[in-house]
Amino acid sequence: MSKMIFINLPITDLARSTAFYEAIGGRKEPKFSNDQAAMIVLSDAINVMLLTHDFYKGFTGKPIADAHRSSQVILALSADSTANVDATVEKAASAGGKADPGPRQEMGKLMYERSFEDPDGHHWEVVWMDASAAERGASAFEEA
Missing domain, CATH: 3.10.180.10 (2,3-Dihydroxybiphenyl 1,2-Dioxygenase, domain 1)
Known part of the structure; x- marks a missing residue:
């Protein structure tokens, strides 16, 4: 399997951000999406993880x-x-x-x-x- 990249972005409005990334050609992957995050597939190797601020904070102690x-x-x-x-x-x-x-x-x-x-x-x-x-x-x- 070739390497993939998952870009994790903190976002303030999950629905708005999901719609934005779909509008520029991304595809939402339901298997890795819920009310705190959405996985947007840009290509076979590039994925954008849209994470609400509360969810994102669980991965880092740094301020957003x-x-x-x-x-x-x-x-x-x-x-x-x-x-x-x-x-x-x-x-x-x-x-x-x-x-x-x-x-x-x-x-x-x-x-x-x-x-x-x-x-x-x-x-x-x-x-x-x-x-x-x-x-x-x-x-x-x-x-x-």
């Missing part, structure tokens, strides 16, 4: 940050095309998120990136990268 006011992590998802980047960000904005809290990054034919925040302020980037640029790595961007 207000993602509208501070940043701890920026999460990034790949996209198949620049059009898919735009579509994902627009879906996020239409579903109650915020489009482009970070700067757009347009690197010609090499890379295109936009971002969004979910209703709780969690910052996500959506990135398309040319396959040959990805294969060459950082040198592709130095040559551009």
Whole structure:
């Protein structure tokens, strides 16, 4: 089995957050969802665990940050095309998120990136990268 990632996010309104992530293309997994948490499947390897604050507190003794006011992590998802980047960000904005809290990054034919925040302020980037640029790595961007 390949490795999977489970991103645990503290959220203030489970129904609102579930609807948001479904609107941007996620699928709720009922087997791991209840009135305190919802598992949202983004791909075969990426899952977002939406946890109410009370439930989230059971996993850490640290205070929960207000993602509208501070940043701890920026999460990034790949996209198949620049059009898919735009579509994902627009879906996020239409579903109650915020489009482009970070700067757009347009690197010609090499890379295109936009971002969004979910209703709780969690910052996500959506990135398309040319396959040959990805294969060459950082040198592709130095040559551009």
